Amino acid sequence: MHNAQATLKRWINRGYGNENVEKLIGKIExxxxxxxxxxxxxxxxxxxxxxxxxxxxLMVQRKIIGTLRNxxxxxxxxxxxxxLATWAQQGLNSLQMMRVMLSG
Numbered sequence: 001m002h003n004a005q006a007t008l009k010r011w012i013n014r015g016y017g018n019e020n021v022e023k024l025i026g027k028i029e030x031x032x033x034x035x036x037x038x039x040x041x042x043x044x045x046x047x048x049x050x051x052x053x054x055x056x057x058l059m060v061q062r063k064i065i066g067t068l069r070n071x072x073x074x075x076x077x078x079x080x081x082x083x084l085a086t087w088a089q090q091g092l093n094s095l096q097m098m099r100v101m102l103s104g
Contacts, residue, residue, distance in 0.1 A: 004036065004039075005036060008028070008032075008035070009032075012025045012028055012029055012032075050089075051085070054085045054088075054089065055081065055082065055085055058081045058085070059078075062074075062077065
């Protein structure tokens with residue numbers, strides 16, 4: 001694991017002289033501590049595909065309904081739906097968890 005991190009660090013510290021490559025390197029550097037999470041923490045998937053699939057239906061519904069007209073409402077809706085989807089994936093009771101969260 002340490003060897004993989006060291007190798008990646010060497011690669012991103014090289015000068016490539018290409019704007020697109022430098023942009024990609026910047027993204028890798030900004031999230032460097034997270035790139036190996038799936039290796040160091042068993043059970044964490046290497047992609048976020050499952051989370052994206054879980055939220056896709058909700059995002060399609062929102063688009064069809066079109067009731068959220070401003071950024072703040074959209075942001076609140078997305079956060080609530082993300083929390084509900086996460087609780088469902090963890091096998092938790094969403095109503096019970098919402099009560100716990102709202103009661104302080």
